[in-house]
Amino acid sequence: MERKLIAIDLDGTTxxxxxQISAKTKAVLTQAREAGHIVSIVTGRPNRISANFYDELHLDGPMINFNGSLGHIPHQQWASEYQYxxxxxxxxxLLAHRQELGINMIAAEGKNLFLAVRDQPVEVGFFPSVLQSNQILNQKTLKENPTSLTVAVDRSHQEHLLSYLQHNFSDEVDAAPWGGPNxxxxxxxxxxxKATGVEVLAHHYHVERKNIIAFGDEHNDTAMIDYAGWGVAMQNATTAIKGLAQDVTPLDNNHDGLADYLQDYLKLAE
Structure with missing residues (x-):
């Protein structure tokens, strides 16, 4: 079998x-690499909360964070590193208009950037519950351009915020609501x-599109599933992602869906 580039989303997938990464998932991804295939994390998460999974899987190649906006090799210099x-x-x-837009929290992030401001308590797992004084987002502290802005907004104001962004900044940014409860x-x-990052990986490893397998479950996986030669939706994926993918895993992310599928697809021994 030709060498495959396996692009894996984290949340809802791996x-x-x-x-958590199950023992079986870890074992199968290790087996896939031992069989000569490449495993790459391609996630919407910031690098600060993905590197632990990268290390747990003992990966050594590039990782893609912030939905394609950052490509880097953790713990080392990489000549092809990029950040949008x-x-x-x-x-x-947004800081200036946060009351009228119903914004409860804004976090500005980049590879080495984390600043946030919170007016209301917000339970979003990605963010520290207590901000240090050097992490407060304002005009003075934000000195560099961000890679990502994450905005928690009153549910009743979400449509208004999206249309405000569309009207004012649609030539600069894409805005996407998260799936899930928040x-x-x-x-x-x-x-x-994400496809931006997968394309970088494909060039880096000299892998043709037809040999790319991508696994995902949510709206932010759309471009990656579409770009890959073989796009696989998780059993727990959105209807739209299932409709776009070439195949759907029989099992969901709580029952080793990715590992089960890969074992079969790559013909790895049990």
Whole structure:
């Protein structure tokens, strides 16, 4: 079998509902690599909360974070490292209008950037519950352009926020609401998606598109599933992702769906 590039989303795909990698998933991904295939994490998560999974899987190649906006090799220099950013004025504008837009929290992030401001308590697992004084987002602290802005907004204001962003900044950023229970809108550089990162990986490893397998479950996996030669939706994926993918895993992310599928697809020994 030709060498495959296996692009794996984290939440809802490689991770179970407890945000953990099961023993079976770890074993199968290791087996796949031992058989000569490449395993790469391609996630919407920031690098600060993905590197632990990268290390747990003993990966050594590039990782893609922020839905394609950051490509890097953790713990080392990589000549091909890249990071897309947008104008910090977008953050300043949202800060200035946060009351009328119903915004409870804004976090500005990048590879080495984490600043946030919170007006209401927000239970979003990605964010520290207590902010240090050097992590407060304002006009003075945000000195560099961010890669990502994550905005928690009152559910009743979400549509208003999306239309405000569309009207004011649609030439600079793409805004996407998160799936799941939290009313969160994520801003990234216009036109940059997970497929942007997968394309970088494909060039880096000299793998043709037909030999790319991508696994995902949510809206932010759309471009990657579409770009891959073989796009696989998780059993727990959205209807839209299932409709786009070439195949769907028989099992969901809580029952080793990715590992079970790969074992079969790559013909790895039990």
């Amino acid at each position: 991770l179970n509902a407890d945000a 950013t947008f104008n910090k004025e977008v953050a300043f504008d 009313s969160v809108v994520e801003l990234g550089v216009k036109g940059v998606q």
